[in-house]
Amino acid sequence: MEVKKILKYINETASKEEAREVEAWINASQDHAKKFNLLKAKHIASTFDDTINSADTNQGLFRYKTNIEKSSKNKSKNLKQSILKYAAIFIIAIGTSYLFFTENKLEIPEDTITLELENGDIKIIQDDGNAQFVDSKGNTITTQKGNKLNYNNSNISNEEKLVYNTLTVPYGKRFNIVLSDNTQVTLNAGTSMKYPVKFIKGHNREVFINGEAFFDVTKDKAHPFVVKSSDLNIRVLGTKFNVSSYPEDLNTKTVLVEGSVSLYQEETYKPKKATLLTPGHLAYLNKSNNAISLEKVDVSLHTSWINGSISFKHEPFKNILKKLERQYNVVIKCESKDLNETSFTARFDNASLEYILKTFRNNYDIKYTIENKPNKTITIKP
Structure with missing residues (x-):
């Protein structure tokens, strides 16, 4: 990702398309998020002098300087210079504190589920916790019971x-949301979804996703439900489907379980240009040429992740490794190009990563090593 484009996003001068591209890049990995936040912190620090007069945090400094000037009208030039020197130190202190605060956001553990509120506040979602989240007026936004946030109450x-x-689920975890219309959503590992706290009458029910999620949408003919990714829009009235739109993947995939959905790439829905998907079918959007292709599939292969299983059929090894990285929050490197392109078919139900690796080793003579520091890294050799 170009630094210039990221800076445009930080300065809020990026176009809608550029903003989507940067957000997709940020949500692609924890490492990208870290780099973005660090760049943002450095940018704020480097432009602090340009923004010092407009920042709310500097109102106290302005009053401080004004009071000193009033009390020292008749002081010597040297004293004024001394005051300015200390004021400058004070400015630097504020800048450093702001940078420290910004960088402290990076200290949120990578395996933490986070909820970003409308005002930018970030709340940590504890695994299997019980909590209530309120807005500035004391109104209940959502409640958490176990691994589910409920906006319907x-x-x-x-x-x-x-x-x-915006709910962000890191690698190695899954989480559930009940939206205000009672639509049920399960977010897979490495997924972020932005959604309204409450849908409004007269508006489409729109959510924005990076990653993978399963939707069980409540029927409402007057208010179509639209899932938006960086490459594809999915419009439904009420149905069950799975969408996988990880930024780093070559394809955006939509699998329909029941009902019907319309796929379109334009900003506005146009029925004649949309692609209709029927149950038991998968739609591939090729990101390189924006072409959509359909094929009949075993739906369970694409939805088994909801229950903690991993399924793949004639899947290249490199794609399987990416799934394992997401599900188990590890880094996996394969040193064989031929092995990466070799296809496998298998299903593992709630199996440990060690069990899966041993299965590959015992059946295909694949060797691997594991390093646990600083992050768990697995190196595979043929």
């Missing part, structure tokens, strides 16, 4: 403006 009154939350 919020007491927020009808708003004219959509208010969004």
Whole structure:
């Protein structure tokens, strides 16, 4: 990702397309998120002098300087220079504190589920916790019970403006959301979804996703449900389907379990240009040429992850490794190009990573080593 494009995003001068591209890059991995936050922190520090007069945090500094100037009108030039020197130190202190605060956001553990509220506040979601989240007015936004956030029981009154939350699920975890219309969503590992706290009458029900999720959508003919990714839009009235839209993958995949969905790439839905998907079929969007192709599939291969299973059929080894990285939050390197392109078929139900690796080793004579520091890294050799 070009630094210039990221800076445009930070300065809020990026186009919608550029913003989507940067957000997709950020959500592609924890490492990208770290790099983005560090670049943002450095940018804020480097432009601090340019923004010092407009920042709310500097109102106290302005009053401080004003009071000193009033009390020292008749002081000598040297004293004024001394005051300015200490004021400058004070400015640097504020800048350093802000940088430290910004960089402290990076200290959130990589394996932590986070909820970003409309005002930018980030809440840590504890595994299997019980919590209630409220807005600045004390209204309940959502409640957590175990591995599920429920927005269907919020007491927020009808708003004219959509208010969004963003849930981010790291590698190695899954999480569930009940949206305000009772739509059920399961987010897979390495997935981020932005969605309204409360859907508004007269507006489509729109959510934005990077990663993979399974949707069980509540029927509402008056308000179509639209899932938006960086490459594809999926429009439904009420149905069950799986969408996989990881930024690093070559394809965006949509698998329909029941009902029907329309796929389109334009900003506005146009029925004549949309691709209709029927149950038991998979739609591939090739990101390199934007072509959509359909094929009949075994739906369970694409939805088994919901229950902790890993399934693949005639899948290249490199794709299998990417699934394992996401599911088990590890780094896997394969030193054989031929092995990477070799296809395998298998299913593992709630198996440990060690069991899966041993299965490959015992059946295909694949050798591997494991290093646990600083992160768990597996190196595979033919």
